[in-house]
Amino acid sequence: MGIAADVAIIVIAGFLGGVVAQRLKQPLILGYIAAGIVLGPVTGGAFISDPHDIELLAEIGIALLLFALGIELSLKELRPVRNVALLGTSIQILLTVGVAAGVGRALGWSWTDGIWFGGCVSLSSTMVVLKTLQSQGRLGTLSSRVMIGMLLVQDLAVVPFLILLPKLTDLRAGLPDLGSALVRSAVFLALMIVVGTRVIPWLMRQVSRWNSRELFLLTVAGLGLGIGYATYKVGLSFAFGAFVAGIVLSESDHAHQALSDIIPLRDIFGLLFFASVGMLLEPHFVHDNLLLVLGLSAVISLTKGLVSSGVGWAFGYRNVVPLALGLTMFQAGEFAFVIGRVGVATQSISADLYSVIMAVTLVTMFLTPFVSRATAPVYGFLRRRSPEEPALTTNIAHDELHDHVVVAGAGHMGRTVAGVLQRLGLPYVVIELDQHRLETCRTSGLAVIYGDASHPLVLEAAGLMRACVLLITTSSPVITLATARHARQQRPDLHIVARAETNELLEELRELGVHEVVLPQMEAGLEVTRQALLHLQVPDQQIERFADEVRREFYRPLRVDGGDHPSLE
DSSP, X not given: OTHHHHHHHHHHHHHHHHHHHHHTTOOHHHXXXXXXXXXXXXXXXXXXXXXXXXXXXXXXXXXXXXXXXXXXXXXXXXXXXXXXXXXIHHHHHHHHHHXXXXXXXXXXXXXXXXXXXXHXXXXXXXXXXXXXXXXXXXXXXXXXXXXXXXXXXXXXXHHHHHHHGGGGGGHHHHHHHHHHHHHHHHHHHHHHHHIIIIIHHHHHHHHHHTTOHHHHHHHHHHHHHHHHHHHHHTTSOHHHHHHHHHHHHHTSTTHHHHHHHHHHHHXXXXXXXXXXXXXXXXXXXHHHTHHHHHHHHHHHHHHHHHHHHHHXXXXXXXXXXXXXHHHHSOSOOTHHHHHHHHHHHTTSSXXXXXXXXXXXXXXXXXXXXXXXXXXXXXXXXXXXXXXXOOOOEESOOGXXXXXXXXXXXXXXHHHHHHHHHHHHTOOEEEEEOBHHHHHHHHHHTOOEEESOTTSHHHHHHTTGGGOSEEEEOOSOHHHHHHHHHHHHHHOTTOXXXXXXXXXXXXXXXXXTTOXXXXXXXXXXXXXXHHHHHHHTTOOHHHHHHHHHHXXXXXXXXXXXXXXXXXXXX
């Protein structure tokens, strides 16, 4: 069957590898790469008839990965971190390349090999970082926005790397090509601004009116791959064009539907890409050079971690942000495979060096979830050992913080509560870690403290010891439980009202001694039901009695004695 059989085998192997990775709580891409290793060098390519065809399909996977990333990104949200993203990332890349080249030279490599190695490992993994932040519930925080801004610039840096690195032996020829590529990029971006603001929205509206999901999907995929192919024809990166197309589409009204439709296609072709990466690894070489691989992984991780933290600090970010940058962006990323494959194809680097690059990348990617998870405990340890930093506050008079309400979380629910308290003239303070929400609170004139409510020091800064009630409105179960736990330790007598999304969380809060819990989905369901029953002319008393019965059933775990209370007729 040729390529059809190859794709079927890779999908099945990728599924098995993904299941193993999921069980080990690792990013699925590591399972896909492991599947490629098994299908490639481990079995001698016995299952795959033509790896080259898979590599060609993998190019579509790269384009779709960046296309979807472009749709997900919001340039408006990244505007506050543009300085560290543009200048800070450039500094980080140059320093990493310099250190890697120096280490390579110390190992007896040529300067050319050292720079190739540095260029490959200087770019962090967008997929691994985003998956890690998502699994830890840290997407939307200030540190995550800084990371996404830096990752975006790193992804764009792939273009000059792909132009310059193959011409390291003749830089005089490479620099004019880079200048020409920059001019073509500027013209392409200008054209995309015109097309993106006029043609694409009109086209998406026309297709949407036909109410055909198939045509809508084809339009979205055609835009991403078609624009990518257009950039390839003018001498730029195919993936770069797809990425720009995604950014343009992200500003349209159809972005959310386009993303939901393109994700399955992206995931399938992404599987082919990462499996093709694994097919190129040489396990025997890695085994024979294990100490070299582990040593380089340690050096690169330490270098990138320190440089990333230093860049964050140099650009004025304090508290947990520099630490989060260092412990999350230390790895080499998926574009190391892309750049390395170009090096092998142009015979600029040897297969052995490519194997080293792949091995270092895989090791550092594998370590990312474990190391990143240490951010909170390490930050807590450092805060206990160092002088307490003043909390970043807005619209707060600290000498008036007594008998007040502490609101943990400035989401829609938290801001609504704070707005009501503000209108009533009651003292309150909001705790929020999300930079975008923080700025929204500032604009609204709400009293807010920047910080993670699950940290005891932040609760102290909010005056928890003098507060009369704590309202936990965050949607994250981890943060909710940690906040309630620390609040109970500091103020066992404090009245706590918490939000819970599930009955399981409600039960855990009850065990912590929190006996006032609200289930938003259930309350919303009751209100929708009430409106429907009113329309059906059901008497108000009957509706209220029904609502009370449902609430008693849902909130039964909160009863201290676990028994039924008699009701008054």
